Amino acid sequence: MTDIQRNPTRSVRIGQTHIGAQHPIAVQSMAATRTQDIEATLRQIKVIGEAGADIIRVAVDSRKDVDALGEIAGHTDIPLSVDLQENYRLVQHVAPHVQKVRYNPGHLYHHEKEKSIRDKVAFIADEAEKNDCALRVGVNCGSVDPDKIGLFPAEDSISPMLASALEHCHILDDLGFTRYCVSLKDSDPANVIEANKRFASERPDVPLHLGVTEAGMPPEGIIKTRIAFEQLITAGIGDTLRVSLTLPFDDKGEEIRVGRQILDDIYSGRFRSVPKLLDAGLNIISCPSCSRVENEAFIELAHRVREVTEYAKSHAITIAVMGCRVNGPGETDDADLGLWCAPNFVNLKRGPETIGQFGYDEVLDVLRQEVDRIIAA
Numbered sequence: 001m002t003d004i005q006r007n008p009t010r011s012v013r014i015g016q017t018h019i020g021a022q023h024p025i026a027v028q029s030m031a032a033t034r035t036q037d038i039e040a041t042l043r044q045i046k047v048i049g050e051a052g053a054d055i056i057r058v059a060v061d062s063r064k065d066v067d068a069l070g071e072i073a074g075h076t077d078i079p080l081s082v083d084l085q086e087n088y089r090l091v092q093h094v095a096p097h098v099q100k101v102r103y104n105p106g107h108l109y110h111h112e113k114e115k116s117i118r119d120k121v122a123f124i125a126d127e128a129e130k131n132d133c134a135l136r137v138g139v140n141c142g143s144v145d146p147d148k149i150g151l152f153p154a155e156d157s158i159s160p161m162l163a164s165a166l167e168h169c170h171i172l173d174d175l176g177f178t179r180y181c182v183s184l185k186d187s188d189p190a191n192v193i194e195a196n197k198r199f200a201s202e203r204p205d206v207p208l209h210l211g212v213t214e215a216g217m218p219p220e221g222i223i224k225t226r227i228a229f230e231q232l233i234t235a236g237i238g239d240t241l242r243v244s245l246t247l248p249f250d251d252k253g254e255e256i257r258v259g260r261q262i263l264d265d266i267y268s269g270r271f272r273s274v275p276k277l278l279d280a281g282l283n284i285i286s287c288p289s290c291s292r293v294e295n296e297a298f299i300e301l302a303h304r305v306r307e308v309t310e311y312a313k314s315h316a317i318t319i320a321v322m323g324c325r326v327n328g329p330g331e332t333d334d335a336d337l338g339l340w341c342a343p344n345f346v347n348l349k350r351g352p353e354t355i356g357q358f359g360y361d362e363v364l365d366v367l368r369q370e371v372d373r374i375i376a377a
């Protein structure tokens with residue numbers, strides 16, 4: 001057995017699930033179906049719930065999603081969490097239906113620019129309080145608060161994430177709202193490890209939600225996640241976690257099973273070595289998909305990208321495949337080649353620069369040409 005001294009985080013209740021303090025590490029996942037498709041989303045919640053989820057997240061972007069959420073919430077006992085995007089005011093409509101709301105500090109800039117961030121956070125916290133909800137401050141490498149980015153050298157992607165998370169903890173504490181946790185996610189496990197270790201050393205009291213974003217498909221996605229979790233959890237860091245994998249809807253329970261298996265292995269002293277391939281070879285990152293995917297061909301595309309680039313596996317090339325326009329454009333910027341999916345075409349990028357828009361049936365040929373070009377260079 002591994003002897004793990006967990007950090008002395010405070011206890012945060014999310015419906016009947018408690019995270020933090022010495023509660024078992026909670027395992028969660030996210031419904032990838034369109035929230036407005038109530039039947040499909042309930043089926044997805046059943047699949048994830050039967051796999052043993054402690055919390056299930058659903059995406060809500062519009063009033064129609066909120067209406068669907070109201071119906072969905074009445075059919076499940078598993079605590080639900082909702083992800084707010086730019087429209088932070090939706091919190092007043094979603095909070096009555098769920099047990100936790102996640103907001104991204106980097107998304108609070110888009111609406112009502114004249115209003116202060118503190119006032120927006122106060123609005124969110126007030127709604128959470130009134131509706132018996134917990135909050136997650138979810139900082140993501142692809143959408144960091146623009147005010148923080150300029151404060152640090154361009155090559156330092158971790159300090160802006162950390163500064164943003166700490167600022168929001170400070171705002172929430174100051175507002176007297178302490179029922180929150182924090183996440184600092186990145187697609188690179190090394191960055192996840194460093195960001196979470198640094199945060200935990202500054203705020204050992206705040207529960208942490210662990211995850212490697214856009215980890216990709218099994219088995220690489222599992223390996224990346226396992227690397228991060230092994231190093232953080234053995235250091236006493238982490239109170240809830242999600243394994244983000246690109247999977248067909250019916251296999252989404254796998255995220256929970258893998259999360260529990262990693263925990264079981266860590267506590268039983270079973271560790272895996274870090275494969276060198278992750279540092280040196282082809283690295284394909286892909287988002288786990290969610291209700292924002294506008295063309296389900298994305299999942300097939302992500303798997304095909306891996307097949308057609310197999311020949312380049314010894315080359316240090318990062319390819320990012322994202323499912324939607326919400327996070328796709330930003331989160332492909334750091335990859336050598338990025339694909340983000342629109343309803344009828346795929347945007348292909350070289351770093352931050354757009355190469356063009358291609359049909360789902362033609363983009364792979366162009367991608368191969370780009371891979372060949374990088375190899376030749």
Ligand code: SF4
Nearest residue numbers: 287289290323324327
């Ligand atoms: S990139 Fe878009 S589709 Fe993929 S998980 Fe993120 S929000 Fe969902």
